[in-house]
Amino acid sequence: MRRFLPDGFTLSLVLTVLLASLLPCRGAVANVFEIATDLAIALLFFLHGAKLPREAVLAGMKNWRLHATVLASTFVLFPVLGLVLRPVLAPLVTPDLYLGILFLCTLPSTVQSSIAFTSIARGNVPAAVVAASASSLLGIFISPLLVGLLIAGTGHGGMSWHSVGAIVVQLFIPFAAGQIAQHWIGGWVRAHARLLSFVDRGSILLVVYTAFSAAVLQGLWHRLPPPVLGGLVVANVVLLALALLATRYGSRALGFSREDEITIVFCGSKKSLAAGVPIAKVLFAGHPLGMIVLPIMLFHQIQLMVCAVLARRYASRTS
Structure with a gap:
């Protein structure tokens, strides 16, 4: 039963x-x-830039079909599901929560957990490192663009030049600086993974605290009754289930090996809370941020529980 219990984070x-x-x-x-x-x-983004090894990325680019499939699932399949399922998902939640669901669909894949689950399931770990890292890097640019496209018809406006500038200043420039500094500090950062984990989780907790503080002062819990929260859980489960099915059977239809299938399933069906919360803070400065990040917070825990079970099942079948 331990696998179903929430983790410390x-x-x-x-x-x-x-x-x-x-x-x-x-x-x-x-x-x-x-x-x-x-x-x-x-x-956080400076340390991620310093940690990501350029050599590993260049070496792993040879398996371009796998990486293209993961990126298509992350940045095409999910947004399409968010839009196509609107008649089903929107009635389950409030308009702000549905906006959060659309935002969830634009986010890049996770890095650490995608690689960890691929390793547990005995998949192609080197490809998972490249696929997850590429998704995380490209998400700095693609996610804001997708947000602008998806929310254009929801009455919340679209991307502004102010948002683009904020993304560049707060996310990309620190990441690029980390890449430049990688020659001097990359080895030290990779050797002190706990530091990155502390900054990673600490920054998320700070954003969550400030976002929910503002939301509570605006009457969050009066606008979020239990049935709506239950509807949000259902919406997240539906999205994850469809993504898992699409990546599993899609990779088989495309002729990938079992190891590559595992990598595609775990890298292409997940969404990054670590990237989502900072990006949301930049893009939705004038919106109820607590409602925006709540879907990805719930999706984070659901994907961990489901993928833990799925990884062990994959591993048992290959033993």
């Missing part, structure tokens, strides 16, 4: 939401948290 997220609900930050304190959050996000 998920518990931290729950406690952070609870803290924001009981003690929301406001006024000058909220401004301090905003500044701290911006700095933490910049440091």
Whole structure:
């Protein structure tokens, strides 16, 4: 039963939401948290840039069909599902939560957990490293563009030049600086993975606390009754199930090996909370951010539980 229990980070997220609900930050304190959050996000993307080895990416580009399939699932299949399923998903949630679902569909794949589950399932780990890393890098550019396209018809506007500039300044420039500094500090960053994990999770918790503090002050829990929360869980389960089925049987139809199929399933069906929360903070500055990030927070835990079971099942069949 341990595989179905939430991990330590998920518990931290729950406690952070609870803290924001009981003690929301406001006024000058909220401004301090905003500044701290911006700095933490910049440091996070700098460290990701310093960690990502260019040599591994170049070496893994040979398996271009696999990488193209993963990117198509991440940045084409998911957005299409979000739009096509609107008549089914939108009635289950509020308009702001459905906007969060569309945002979820635009996000890149995870890195650490995609690689970990591929390894457990005995898939193509080197390809998973490249596919997940490429998805994370390209997501800095593709996700904001997809957000602009998907929300254009929802009454929330589209991409603005201010948003583009904010993405470049807060996300891309720190990442590029990390890539430049990789020659000097890349080995040190990779050897101190705990530091990156601390910054990774700490920045997410900061954004979640400030976002939910503002949402609570705006009456979040009065606008989120239990049936709506249950509808959001159902919507997330439907999206994940369809993505898992599409990547599994799609990879088989395209003639991939079993090892490559495993990589495509775990890299092409997942969404990154680590990338999603910072991008949401930049793109949805004037919107109820708590509602926007709630879908990806729930999707994060659901995908971990489901993929843990699926990885062990794959492993048992190849033993």
